[in-house]
Amino acid sequence: MRVTRRTTAAGATAVAFVMTLAACGGTSAGEAGPSLRTHTDVGVYTWWAAGVEKTGLDALAEVFEKQHPDIEFVNDGVTGGGGSAAKDHLQSRLENQDPPDTFLVHAGAELEDYIKDGYVLDVSDLYEKYGLTEAFPKDLIERLSTDDGKIYSVPSNIHRANVMWANPTVLEDNGIDPSARYESIDAFITDLEKLDQAGVTPLSVGTTWTQVHLLETVLLGTLGPQAYNGLWNGSTDWTSAEVTAALENFKTLMSFTNSNREDIDWPDATKMVIDGEAAFNIMGDWAVSAFDEAEMTLGQGYVAVPSPGTAGSFDFLADSFTMTAGILDPESTEAWLQTISSKEGQVAFNKIKGSIPARTDVDRDEFTEYQRMAIKSFEEDTIVSSLAHGAAVPVAQLNAISEATRAFAGPSGHQDVARFQSDLAATAG
Incomplete structure (x- = not known):
């Protein structure tokens, strides 16, 4: 399995490249730049650095490699600290125009500031393209949508x-x-x-x-x-x-x-x-x-x-991934979002993490007694x-x-x- 981590030097090169674009009158941090196809990898930013979270991320990377063998998964996140520290580090990267291709975020109101600041892109079209409006329950789609009906992230699970x-x-x-x-x-x-x-x-x-x-x-x-x-x-x-x-x-x-x-x-x-x-x-x-x-x-x-x-x-709550604005290769990020929303990706990840799939078309018998209880509750209870x-x-x-x-x-x-x-x-x- 090709799982690598983007180095500091690589990050510095990316910053220099973005700064060069800015000096030449290129796009701002809040706008998506053109897909220059200068790399065939996807940098994924999470705080899943240990335990079952890291094991789950590795499982997603394995599915990604099978589904998209021409694109390399790059672990572009933090190696220590929890979600709070990681979010501070992520904010620094976004402000300094060194964004990861996609980053982990909790679906819902947590996204509001990222949307307002122009750091993430609308991915509503991917919901139609990959049939997610049918695969995800209506309650979930409503919670993912902003007041104007747009969606800015794709969930890998529900907790x-x-x-x-x-x-x-x-x-x-x-x-x-x-x-x-x-x-x-x-x-x-x-x-x-x-x-x-x-x-x-x-x-x-x-x-x-x-x-x-x-x-x-x-x-x-x-x-x-x-x-x-x-x-x-x-x-x-x-x-x-x-x-x-x-x-x-x-x-x-x-x-x-x-x-x-x-x-x-x-x-x-x-x-x-x-x-x-x-x-x-x-x-x-x-x-x-x-x-x-x-x-x-x-x-x-x-x-x-x-x-x-x-x-x-x-x-x-749901662990969810974005399409970051201003990245070099949106097609590779789209491939990652396709994998985490796919039936194979959701089953592989959630069987490890203990959460339940966002998709409703999975085989429940593949999951534990607790997870089957949670699936039933999400269907029947007040969210x-x-x-x-x-x-x-x-x-x-x-x-x-x-x-x-x-x-x-x-x-x-x-x-x-x-x-x-x-x-x-x-x-x-």
């Missing part, structure tokens, strides 16, 4: 954010039914108190972004899907009593979490449940890979249910957009919400719900 993972042995040892689903957060808090009194860490969580992830599921579980969606479309007042109740619930849940939360990320928080050091963890369904690697089976080694109060809702993963709000607003959450719940956090609510309301503009 569910509102999943609660539990260790059934820990629950049974403390007199808690591991098969129970929590219809309300109040009922969940009752069992957290029981675990806390027994000296067990009730709920594991990690650094700030995982706390924002927890916050969104608490907002959804307290408000319900309609009022939760209203936070992002303006129909729910951030200063209302129902939001106050949700933030009080968040404060209570955070009081039952591990003391080392600021020092760990989601894999370690999930591992606490796997190892029996914590009873519950609320995280997206990429966490299923950790249980699979530990050779634990659903229903016996671990439990996966909707987070408290969110049964009947599917908290949506809402994830806050922490870019589907609900633009990057700037998510950053402001993250800062407010850190000030409230982080080291030396003020723990003042009224102040937290005011800070969150201010992020909505």
